[in-house]
Amino acid sequence: QVQLVESGGGLVQPGGSLRLSCVVSGGIFSIYTMGWFRRAPGKQRELVAGITSGGSTNYAEPVKGRFTISRDNAKNTVYLQMNSLKPEDTAVYYCNTASGTFPWGQGTQVTVSS
Numbered sequence: 001q002v003q004l005v006e007s008g009g010g011l012v013q014p015g016g017s018l019r020l021s022c023v024v025s026g027g028i029f030s031i032y033t034m035g036w037f038r039r040a041p042g043k044q045r046e047l048v049a050g051i052t053s054g055g056s057t058n059y060a061e062p063v064k065g066r067f068t069i070s071r072d073n074a075k076n077t078v079y080l081q082m083n084s085l086k087p088e089d090t091a092v093y094y095c096n097t098a099s100g101t102f103p104w105g106q107g108t109q110v111t112v113s114s
Contacts, residue, residue, distance in 0.1 A: 002027040002102040004095055009108030012085055020080040020108060022095030027102065030073040035098040036080045038091035039107075049080060050098045062088070085112045 008020040020036065033052045039045040048060045049069035057069050068081040078095050092107040 004102055004105035006093060006095055006105050006108040009093060009110045011111045011113065013114050014086060014112055016085050016112070017081070017083045018085065018110060020082065020093055020095075020110075022078045022080075022105070024076045024078070024095075024102075029076040032101070033098040034069075034071060034078045035096060036067075036069060036078070037094045037096065037100075038089075038110075039094070040088075040091040043091075045094070047098065051078065082110070085110075087112045 003025045004022055006020060006022045008018060010018060012018055031053055033050055035047050035050040037045050037047050046060065048063050049057065049067055051057045051069045051071050059067060066082065066084045071078045090110060090112050092109050094104055094107040096102055096104060
């Protein structure tokens with residue numbers, strides 16, 4: 001059974017930074033295109049960043065130039081570096097394959113507020 005464990009969230013002021021981590025256990029991590037998703041209060045979960053097995057990346061328009069996704073296949077871990085955070089980035093952040101293959105983890109809360 002694949003497990004996804006996200007961490008690294010917290011409370012940060014506007015303009016601040018956070019680095020999220022997601023450890024994937026129980027699966028062949030390296031072959032999957034992985035993604036970071038977020039669900040803001042009252043909204044649907046959305047994909048914000050993706051990274052292929054070869055390291056190619058793509059980003060949703062609202063986070064382009066501010067967020068960076070990366071992966072370490074040796075550690076079965078995918079990261080999301082978030083800079084210049086805005087209040088509208090407040091959400092629970094999740095990782096999964098880009099198509100949501102695995103059972104969802106608990107996510108990690110990111111709150112951007114002064």
